[in-house]
Amino acid sequence: MSVEKGLLIVLSGPSGVGKGTVRKAIFDHPNTNFKYSISMTTRDARFGEADGVDYFFKTKEEFEALIEQDKFIEYAQYVGNYYGTPVDYVKETIDNGNDIFLEIEVQGAKQVREKFPDALFIFLSPPGLKALHDRLIKRGTDSDEVINRRISKAKDELKLMNLYDYVVVNEDVDEARRRIQCIVEAEHMRRDRVENKLRQILEVF
Numbered sequence: 001m002s003v004e005k006g007l008l009i010v011l012s013g014p015s016g017v018g019k020g021t022v023r024k025a026i027f028d029h030p031n032t033n034f035k036y037s038i039s040m041t042t043r044d045a046r047f048g049e050a051d052g053v054d055y056f057f058k059t060k061e062e063f064e065a066l067i068e069q070d071k072f073i074e075y076a077q078y079v080g081n082y083y084g085t086p087v088d089y090v091k092e093t094i095d096n097g098n099d100i101f102l103e104i105e106v107q108g109a110k111q112v113r114e115k116f117p118d119a120l121f122i123f124l125s126p127p128g129l130k131a132l133h134d135r136l137i138k139r140g141t142d143s144d145e146v147i148n149r150r151i152s153k154a155k156d157e158l159k160l161m162n163l164y165d166y167v168v169v170n171e172d173v174d175e176a177r178r179r180i181q182c183i184v185e186a187e188h189m190r191r192d193r194v195e196n197k198l199r200q201i202l203e204v205f
């Protein structure tokens with residue numbers, strides 16, 4: 001009997017909205033069984049970030065060689081750096097029946113939609129642009145110039161939220177965590193119902 005494929009869950013949204021914070025809350029929660037896809041990037045590691053934990057840090061040349069070798073499900077250039085999702089771990093995880101969680105920006109999410117139309121797409125939105133700006137400043141990881149570029153990008157990214165299956169507003173981290181877990185659970189139930197229905201219909205013959 002073939003193993004049922006795992007769910008590919010894509011969490012996207014503008015920089016500073018709290019994707020990483022909400023993702024950590026999800027993974028720290030006892031009910032979580034997802035795997036996490038660690039991205040590759042050419043940006044410098046921030047204070048406290050570790051290679052192979054937060055990202056796989058690569059040089060531009062290494063990243064471009066991996067693009068040539070078709071080693072990404074998706075990749076994008078964001079504020080002067082490459083970011084991408086390595087293909088092997090994602091495929092292996094879903095083929096083994098496990099759910100996998102991607103935390104990526106919107107251009108990458110669009111590419112995933114083209115390759116994996118069955119994936120579940122969730123957009124994390126800030127309560128407002130002022131809150132987003134405040135969060136980027138409070139995080140203290142980027143210069144004013146980079147923050148302004150991220151906010152300018154966010155204005156375009158927010159316009160794409162209607163392309164997602166669900167939008168979750170991150171007012172409160174624990175509430176956003178709970179909503180995302182409910183969405184994933186409901187999606188599993190929906191898929192199981194469709195699968196069972198199909199089985200029943202096919203049994204008639």
Ligand SMILES: Nc1ncnc2c1ncn2[C@@H]1O[C@H](COP(=O)(O)OP(=O)(O)OP(=O)(O)O)[C@@H](O)[C@H]1O
Nearest residue numbers: 015016017018019020021135138139170171172173
């Ligand atoms: N609900 C919230 N209310 C207030 N502050 C928040 C909330 N969620 C996250 N934050 C804060 O906002 C800042 C940005 O969060 P985080 O780094 O998780 O964003 P991100 O979307 O992952 O950013 P990036 O895409 O740049 O990696 C952090 O300082 C975090 O503590």
Ligand SMILES: Nc1nc2c(ncn2[C@@H]2O[C@H](COP(=O)(O)O)[C@@H](O)[C@H]2O)c(=O)[nH]1
Nearest residue numbers: 015039075076078083084085103104105108
């Ligand atoms: N398209 C992709 N976007 C990614 C990936 N990993 C992270 N990201 C997004 O990039 C921006 C900037 O991240 P930062 O760590 O420099 O703040 C942010 O929106 C991330 O979600 C990826 O593999 N592909």
